[in-house]
Amino acid sequence: MIFRRALQREFTQTAAAVFVALFAILISTVLIRLLGQAAGGRVPPEAVLALIGFGALAQLPTVLTLTLFIAVLVSLSRSYRDSEMVVWFAAGVPLTAWIRPVLMFALPLVVVVGAGALYLTPWSQAKSAEYRERLDSRDDTHRVAPGVFRESSGARRVFFVEVGAGEDGRVRNVFVSEETEAGKLVVIASAEGFMRTDEEGRRFVVLEKGRRYDGQPGTPEYRVMEFERYEVQVEQKPAATQPSRMRALPTVVLLAQGDSRSLGELLGRIGLPVSALLLALLAIPLSFVNPRAGRGNNLLIALLTYLLYSNAVSVFQSWVAQGKFGFAVGLLLPHVIVLCLLAVLFYKRLAVSPFWRARA
DSSP: OOHHHHHHHHHHHHHHOOOHHHHHHHHHHHHHHHHHHHTTSSOOOOGHHHHHHHHHHHHHHHHHHHHHHHHHHHHHHHHHTHHHHHHHHHTOGGGGGGGHHHHHHHHHHHHHHHHHHHIIIIHHHHHHHHHHHHTTSOOGGGGGGTTBOETTTSEEEEEEEEEOOOTTOEEEEEEEEEEEESEEEEEEEEEEEEEETTTOOEEEEEEEEEEEEEEOOSOEEEEEEEEEEEEEEEOOOOOOOOOOGGGGOOOHHHHHHHHHHHHHHHHHHHHHHHHHHHHHHHHHHOOOTHHHHHHHHHHHHHHHHHHHHHHHHHHHHHHHHTSSSSSHHHHHHHHHHHHHHHHHHHHHHHOOHHHHHHOO
């Protein structure tokens, strides 16, 4: 009982620390990528927080899988380094006795990983795609930001507003540069501007007290027009109808479709909780540390094992999506290989006497 309580407490504490570190790294990575897109005008600044949330939720099952593997590995490796394993082995506790505590700790997390892979990740991917489509469907007036040159969605128009809209809804010192389909350049500069919506719901940009320059770049032929009031109707863009990505489709839809691509995506979702469970068990023999050898050797081997395992699942997922393998073969083969490796490692650790006996 003391043995199990001590392991459960250490697993929980280590997993909490590892999860916080991995989640902070994930958030930082997503934040840097989105800030770069926001600086380039591809993502509005007000949408960064929502997209960070969707991205973090989509990667949560992977983070939990890696957290489970590292928590078990680090906890048992510490027991080897501090010679606690020597005490347990001397008391007659075999290495297989660690399987039950590890399973008791891992199974709740495996259930969360499975629920996240099957339901949470597709939902967050769908919401993220829907949010991005809604942002792309906005008209160019929503892209204007004070003090920043902004390019339109069609990359044919550039806006600049020196002073943003105040309480009266007016902007000051407006600059618009547009390249027409005929290759001419139109530049408009005005002192003030605002938005107007008529009774039919059509939106107009109203500029006051400005000038319009029309001409062909590289030639002296330009036409200058001064105006007191200049109105341009804003074209409402239809909602984007991009094809649904496989990662954003619900699991029920994948089961109903049943084609190769759907089965490949389904294989990846089912394989994530299975790999989380096998990695937790695999951490037991991989945690062995010989004090006379380097302390980081087992960590490097464990990291290499995780990378090979995750890449193998991804490769089989791709092969199933391409129709090269059947669904059952692609689903079972990588996990069966890891299960055989797990049995071999346990047999090796049980057959070979521990280092403390070998020295005696």
